[in-house]
Amino acid sequence: MPSPDAAALARRRWARAGAVYLLLLAFSLLFIGPFLFAVLSSLKDNPTEWPPRLDPPQLEPRNWAAAYRLGKLGGGSGWFGAFAPGAVVPFEVTYRVTPEAAAQGITTPDVRVPRRVPGAGAGAVRLGPFASDFAEVSPPEVASRLVHTDGSVVVTWRFTVRHTGDETVDRLPLDVLVPRGYEFVGATLSPNRVERLGRVQSWNSITPGVIPYVLYNYTRVFRENYSRTTGKNLFLTWIGNSLWIAVVKVLTTLAFASLAGYALARLRFPGRQAVFLVMLFSMMVPGQVTFISNYLVLRDGIFGLSRLWGMPTLLNSFTGLILSGLVGASAVFIMKQFFESLPRELDEAARIDGASPLVTFYRVVLPLARPALGALTILTFQGVWNEFFWPLVVLTSPQDKFTLPVGLLMFRRTYGVAFDWGPLLAGAVVSALPIVVLFVVFQRYFVEGISFSGLKG
Amino acid sequence: MAARAAPAGRRGALRRPLLTERAQEALTAYAFLAPFLFGLVVFFAYAFVRTVYFSFTRYDLFHPPQWVGLDNYLAIFQEPRFLTALANSLTFAAVVTTAQTVFALMLALVLNQKLKGITFFRAAYYMPSVTSSIVITLIFIWLFQRTGVMNYLLTLAATYWQMLLAFLALTALVQAALVIAERRRHLPASVLEPSLLVVAMMVAAAATAGLAAAGVVRAFPRQEPVIITWLNTRRRFPDWGAPIPLEAIMMLNTWTTAPTFMLLYLAGLQDIPRELYEAASVDGATPWQQFRHITVPQLRHVSFLVVTLGLIGTLQMFDQVAIIGDQAPLESVITLAYYVYNNVFPGGALPRIGAASAGAVILAVLTLVVVLIQRKVVER
Numbered sequence: 101m102p103s104p105d106a107a108a109l110a111r112r113r114w115a116r117a118g119a120v121y122l123l124l125l126a127f128s129l130l131f132i133g134p135f136l137f138a139v140l141s142s143l144k145d146n147p148t149e150w151p152p153r154l155d156p157p158q159l160e161p162r163n164w165a166a167a168y169r170l171g172k173l174g175g176g177s178g179w180f181g182a183f184a185p186g187a188v189v190p191f192e193v194t195y196r197v198t199p200e201a202a203a204q205g206i207t208t209p210d211v212r213v214p215r216r217v218p219g220a221g222a223g224a225v226r227l228g229p230f231a232s233d234f235a236e237v238s239p240p241e242v243a244s245r246l247v248h249t250d251g252s253v254v255v256t257w258r259f260t261v262r263h264t265g266d267e268t269v270d271r272l273p274l275d276v277l278v279p280r281g282y283e284f285v286g287a288t289l290s291p292n293r294v295e296r297l298g299r300v301q302s303w304n305s306i307t308p309g310v311i312p313y314v315l316y317n318y319t320r321v322f323r324e325n326y327s328r329t330t331g332k333n334l335f336l337t338w339i340g341n342s343l344w345i346a347v348v349k350v351l352t353t354l355a356f357a358s359l360a361g362y363a364l365a366r367l368r369f370p371g372r373q374a375v376f377l378v379m380l381f382s383m384m385v386p387g388q389v390t391f392i393s394n395y396l397v398l399r400d401g402i403f404g405l406s407r408l409w410g411m412p413t414l415l416n417s418f419t420g421l422i423l424s425g426l427v428g429a430s431a432v433f434i435m436k437q438f439f440e441s442l443p444r445e446l447d448e449a450a451r452i453d454g455a456s457p458l459v460t461f462y463r464v465v466l467p468l469a470r471p472a473l474g475a476l477t478i479l480t481f482q483g484v485w486n487e488f489f490w491p492l493v494v495l496t497s498p499q500d501k502f503t504l505p506v507g508l509l510m511f512r513r514t515y516g517v518a519f520d521w522g523p524l525l526a527g528a529v530v531s532a533l534p535i536v537v538l539f540v541v542f543q544r545y546f547v548e549g550i551s552f553s554g555l556k557g
Numbered sequence: 558m559a560a561r562a563a564p565a566g567r568r569g570a571l572r573r574p575l576l577t578e579r580a581q582e583a584l585t586a587y588a589f590l591a592p593f594l595f596g597l598v599v600f601f602a603y604a605f606v607r608t609v610y611f612s613f614t615r616y617d618l619f620h621p622p623q624w625v626g627l628d629n630y631l632a633i634f635q636e637p638r639f640l641t642a643l644a645n646s647l648t649f650a651a652v653v654t655t656a657q658t659v660f661a662l663m664l665a666l667v668l669n670q671k672l673k674g675i676t677f678f679r680a681a682y683y684m685p686s687v688t689s690s691i692v693i694t695l696i697f698i699w700l701f702q703r704t705g706v707m708n709y710l711l712t713l714a715a716t717y718w719q720m721l722l723a724f725l726a727l728t729a730l731v732q733a734a735l736v737i738a739e740r741r742r743h744l745p746a747s748v749l750e751p752s753l754l755v756v757a758m759m760v761a762a763a764a765t766a767g768l769a770a771a772g773v774v775r776a777f778p779r780q781e782p783v784i785i786t787w788l789n790t791r792r793r794f795p796d797w798g799a800p801i802p803l804e805a806i807m808m809l810n811t812w813t814t815a816p817t818f819m820l821l822y823l824a825g826l827q828d829i830p831r832e833l834y835e836a837a838s839v840d841g842a843t844p845w846q847q848f849r850h851i852t853v854p855q856l857r858h859v860s861f862l863v864v865t866l867g868l869i870g871t872l873q874m875f876d877q878v879a880i881i882g883d884q885a886p887l888e889s890v891i892t893l894a895y896y897v898y899n900n901v902f903p904g905g906a907l908p909r910i911g912a913a914s915a916g917a918v919i920l921a922v923l924t925l926v927v928v929l930i931q932r933k934v935v936e937r
Contacts, residue, residue: 118752135696148699386924393608396618425596458585461589488876547820
């Protein structure tokens with residue numbers, strides 16, 4: 101038998117732990133890397149820039165300070181900028197002029213406030229006052245001038261933009277055009293876009309405020325999408341819809357799954373086996389198999405019953421969506437398994453004492469089921485919040501009836517056409533946020549639920 | 558059953574009249590079950606029967622259904638789009654189930670450690686499983702854009718492939734040398750001994766840097782990035798394989814489902830008795846032999862469960878196809894589930910409920926066959 105010395109073995113154990121951690125980290129990167137990179141890119145002006153960079157100007161503290169200061173100068177709050185009557189906004193841009201260009205004399209840049217709508221999609225349709233109607237740009241003056249030994253000249257120009265009208269607008273876009281041979285060095289605020297081979301530096305707003313500057317795509321998601329019929333803010337409405345449906349479904353699921361689970365686990369009745377079998381069967385069959393009939397049932401208001409409360413059809417209504425999914429089979433299954441794991445003596449004793457099944461259930465069994473109900477709450481909320489197929493079928497119009505996933509599909513169509521990925525990623529991040537928070541807080545419940553009920557599409 | 562009958566009998570002797578109590582209990586049970594049964598009967602049983610009925614009719618939602626017998630089934634098996642959907646679904650199910658099972662087992666083996674902070678890693682791994690399909694698919698479409706991250710990584714690989722290759726080869730060489738040296742000294746060292754691997758990788762990295770400085774290996778800076786059209790293409794890779802967009806969805810789905818199944822494997826791994834491994838190492842079994850002859854057979858039941866759940870899940874793949882939508886040609890991504898949906902809401906044309914229902918029935922039958930096979934195997 102070989103006898104390796106203890107120190108070598110200990111060393112090796114350490115090295116092995118290190119290697120395992122490295123491997124674990126590599127796998128974590130594989131699984132959360134795309135999310136992290138998507139979050140980072142949702143801050144960028146162009147999330148599909150080439151090559152993809154990890155340091156967008158939105159993450160530079162220098163720009164945060166500038167955005168705050170300029171937002172205040174524009175008449176806004178610093179957090180949310182504006183361009184208000186009477187505002188005078190000073191701005192500086194610095195260029196390096198190559199020796200060849202400098203030899204022909206230095207030209208003053210052409211500074212303009214363009215009449216620009218923000219991006220594609222619904223936002224492009226919105227008409228409103230434009231900053232270009234009120235803005236007056238002073239002629240740029242040379243603020244500093246440095247001649248380098250190689251003959252190139254670094255020039256900083258200063259100008260102001262003055263509000264001459266009487267209406268406040270939320271942004272002040274700016275374009276600076278320079279001749280060939282002028283390289284952009286820096287500005288009071290980093291530009292959002294560079295166009296025409298570097299000859300145009302373009303800002304979405306030079307009075308942005310911190311939040312619209314750093315979270316530009318997020319503000320677009322909330323500001324650009326309004327319902328054409330009701331004028332409601334679409335994204336906020338979708339969040340509200342999803343939240344409302346999730347809360348109601350969590351409540352119905354908790355109530356009805358525990359009742360049904362208890363009946364299946366403890367009570368004897370004819371047809372028990374049949375119900376259980378159909379339930380198992382329903383958990384396996386894909387939703388696409390049954391949705392045709394379900395769609396028709398909702399269209400006709402559940403055999404005309406919904407006329408009783410004045411709804412001729414349940415399509416495009418939350419009532420229909422909720423009624424068709426009061427309680428899922430897997431939720432009943434989880435509760436049944438849980439009740440079967442409780443000792444039988446507990447409710448047996450109560451019933452021998454003369455308590456009715458309802459009292460036994462309510463007084464004895466339900467209080468014991470708190471942990472299971474907790475897990476079920478989290479799982480149901482997650483399931484409903486993420487549900488895509490059935491809401492897509494039931495809720496088709498108007499747009500302010502959508503849930504968040506259906507709304508995001510609409511975003512995919514409107515923004516995706518223009519390859520305008522900023523608001524798309526921002527919308528995805530916002531809609532993932534509640535689940536990520538829930539997951540971090542209640543990780544254990546998720547893990548239990550996944551091992552209980554199997555899978556997700 | 559017998560165990561349940563006994564207490565019932567005892568109670569029956571204590572209390573009379575028995576019948577009314579039984580009837581009462583049954584009534585209570587039905588009352589408790591009512592809301593659940595309403596959904597189960599109306600939105601599942603009735604719906605299922607009706608889908609089967611529709612599959613024998615010609616129906617467009619506006620005129621009453623007409624009985625046509627088996628016509629729909631005969632027709633869809635001559636319809637190219639249905640055949641594509643069927644082929645796509647089956648390929649998808651086979652490839653993704655295999656990939657996610659292997660990947661899940663691998664992850665579970667790595668995570669099955671008593672290490673500090675393991676809960677953090679588990680949490681990180683579940684992240685794709687808890688996020689909604691729309692969020693994940695949107696992020697994936699973005700990664701697979703023409704100037705997306707996937708193509709960027711490929712461009713990096715195309716630029717630095719010589720260095721990468723040199724690094725891998727050197728790592729293997731150094732590792733082999735280290736393992737042989739250890740074994741000469743009669744120290745136990747497996748082929749992939751992690752502590753040696755770390756050393757090997759560091760040596761290889763240094764050597765590669767040296768080679769690069771000496772100009773033996775070099776980078777190939779490219780004028781044009783590597784652009785692979787992942788989504789908007791009808792091409793297949795390889796030529797006899799699946800369409801490229803479908804392969805992109807395969808990667809996505811493996812990525813989101815593997816962590817879920819990893820969980821099942823982790824639970825299975827923890828149930829394997831330690832003694833088996835101890836006995837095996839006393840007998841001098843290598844780690845690979847232990848894996849092959851202890852871990853795999855002991856996990857047989859988990860594996861059946863994983864494969865069955867995987868097949869059921871992959872056969873009903875719908876969300877990703879619907880979300881990708883017009884970013885990819887329909888033939889390249891259509892699956893059975895989407896075929897059904899697309900025939901009910903064809904966008905402009907008349908709905909073909911008969912064909913959709915026939916497709917739905919075939920989808921259900923496929924699923925049931927998978928479940929029945931699993932039942933048979935587990936019973937044996």
